[in-house]
Amino acid sequence: MSEPHKKLRPSGGYRSTASFQTTTLIYDATVWFCEKFLDSRSRTVDQMVQAARSGRQNIAEGSRAAATTSQTELRLINVARASLEELLLDYEDYLRHRHLPQWTMNSPEASAVRAVPRAFKKDQTDPSDQPNLTDLTDAQRWTLYSPWLEAADPATRANATICLIHQANFLLDRQISALEQAFIEGGGYSEQLATERLRHRRKDQTDRSDLTNQTDLQPPTCPQCNSFMALRTAKAGKTPGSQFWGCTSYPECKGTAKI
Numbered sequence: 001m002s003e004p005h006k007k008l009r010p011s012g013g014y015r016s017t018a019s020f021q022t023t024t025l026i027y028d029a030t031v032w033f034c035e036k037f038l039d040s041r042s043r044t045v046d047q048m049v050q051a052a053r054s055g056r057q058n059i060a061e062g063s064r065a066a067a068t069t070s071q072t073e074l075r076l077i078n079v080a081r082a083s084l085e086e087l088l089l090d091y092e093d094y095l096r097h098r099h100l101p102q103w104t105m106n107s108p109e110a111s112a113v114r115a116v117p118r119a120f121k122k123d124q125t126d127p128s129d130q131p132n133l134t135d136l137t138d139a140q141r142w143t144l145y146s147p148w149l150e151a152a153d154p155a156t157r158a159n160a161t162i163c164l165i166h167q168a169n170f171l172l173d174r175q176i177s178a179l180e181q182a183f184i185e186g187g188g189y190s191e192q193l194a195t196e197r198l199r200h201r202r203k204d205q206t207d208r209s210d211l212t213n214q215t216d217l218q219p220p221t222c223p224q225c226n227s228f229m230a231l232r233t234a235k236a237g238k239t240p241g242s243q244f245w246g247c248t249s250y251p252e253c254k255g256t257a258k259i
Contacts, residue, residue, distance in 0.1 A: 014063035016134055019171040022164055023056040023084070024138055029149045029161045030087065037094075037154045048090045054083035055168065074179045081172045088165045091158045100155040103163070109156075113163040116144050222247040224255035231259075 014020045030052035034045045062076030095102045103110040117133050133141065142149070148160030219229050225247060232246035245257040 014060050017059070017063075018134055019168055019175060020056065020059045020063075021134060021138075021141060022168040022171065023052075023059060023080070025141065025145060025149070026084070026087070026161060026164050026168060027052040027056045028138075028142065029145075029157065029164070032149075033154070033157050033161065037157075044090065048087060051083045051087040051090065055080045055087065058083065059172075070179065070183050074176065074183070077172060077176055077179065081169060081176065084165050084169055084172070088162060088169075091162050091165070095155060095158055098154075100158070103159040105166075109159065110163050113145070113148055113160050114167070120144060220245055220257055222249065222253060222255040223257060225249055225253045227253065227255075229255070229257060232256075 030048055034040075034048055038045050038048075058076045058080035062073045062080070065072040065076060092102065094100075120133050133144075136144075145160065145164070148156055151157050151160075219231075221227065222229050227247055227249045229245040230248050231243055234240050234242050234244060243259055245259060247253040247255040249255075
């Protein structure tokens with residue numbers, strides 16, 4: 001029974017990645033932010049929701065495309081990154097146009113949001129028995145950020161989402177860099193497929209050579225005179241070019257045997 005085929009390039013598994021989980025928070029936060037604080041007829045609502053959705057969906061699509069094309073995977077992750085950058089500007093515009101404060105990177109509020117993963121680990125009584133942040137459900141993860149993302153103050157919600165966008169962008173920048181390096185070192189899918197095909201052919205040739213060498217070490221004896229036999233190649237007859245065992249006492253003995 002043949003062994004199951006192993007994929008040349010892994011794909012899927014995006015649901016357990018920090019980047020996808022963070023963009024899920026961003027998407028949900030944006031939908032509910034727009035429902036509560038923006039006019040549903042405003043074009044900005046559609047733009048913000050679509051940008052948040054694009055950031056999340058393109059990570060998933062890129063992960064699935066990874067099995068067959070590294071170029072498409074890289075392009076989709078870049079699209080996700082660009083969509084989040086667009087969403088970031090929308091939130092910043094919301095705060096600026098309403099004269100609402102925007103948290104600085106090192107402000108206590110921004111630091112508190114960034115510290116959620118560290119605080120989650122610190123609260124575990126026995127980390128070996130507790131799940132990682134990436135092991136939580138979407139609802140459990142939302143609960144950790146709900147003090148900010150469900151705040152009555154729109155500035156708090158907007159600023160907290162901005163913090164999450166910066167985190168997601170950091171993760172995607174690292175992912176893009178890793179994908180680019182992997183492409184440089186290992187090539188794209190088509191190159192890897194050709195390399196694997198060549199490796200398979202060489203393995204087959206080596207296996208045949210090993211089998212022939214093993215047979216050469218133990219040649220049969222001639223059925224007519226009991227002398228040792230050697231591999232011969234037919235030069236004529238019905239199957240020219242084929243190999244057979246021929247008596248080493250030829251031409252005195254014309255004994256042959258099939259391989």
